[in-house]
Amino acid sequence: MDQNAIDLGRRSFLTGRHRTPPDRIRPPWSREASVSAACTGCGACVPACPQHIIALDADGRPALSFAAAECSFCGACSEVCPEPVFDRAGAPFEHVALIGANCFAGRGIVCQSCGDACPEAAIRFRPRLGGPALPEVSAERCSGCGACVATCPASAVSMSTRRLEVAHG
Incomplete structure (x- = not known):
């Protein structure tokens, strides 16, 4: 690194903010x-995925983008991988859908595109007085x-890490 160059990433330490x-x-x-x-x-x-949702990230590792399509769980990515990256014995994903504040229904506009697209029927709509039904995601039914995500016209659906319930007793 050039001696005159400033590492802007170090400034976050002084402000108490850090980039995650x-x-x-x-x-x-x-x-x-x-x-x-x-x-x-x-x-x-990457080329094995028939949905074209896998790309290499900045670190050269595979990452998914649901912007254009969903995962069909075909397993093609795991079949072509020469390394022990995939474990087909476990659950396919550790995330579930999360509906954010940009959702049209929350702003009074009728839209159920996310529920219509969900193959697991994990998104249900709770009726409410004075406005369109609000979407709710069932984490138990959501396959991730x-x-x-791809069908939401408001870009209000994202993925969130599945929360594990802790048994008390």
Whole structure:
């Protein structure tokens, strides 16, 4: 690094703010730990995906984008991967859909496109007086496929890490 260059990333320490990397959605049956440990960044999974939702991120690791399509759980990415990145014995994803404040229904506009697109019927609509029904996501039913993300005209649907319920007793 040039001696006269300033590392702007260090300034966040002084202000108490730090930049956290965005949550990456990894391909189904892979986890952040397995991708970090075993993925070589060969990119074989990218052309194997028939939905074209896998791309290599800035670190050269596979990440999903549900902007145009959803995951069909075909398993093509795991079949072509030469490394032990994928574990098909577990759940495909650790995330569920999350509907944000930009949702049209929350602003009084009738829209149920996310519920119509959901193959698991995980998005239901709760009726309310004086406005359109509000969407609610059932975390138990949501597969994390991302079908609702691509169809939302307000870009109000995102993915959030599945919260594990802790048993008390």
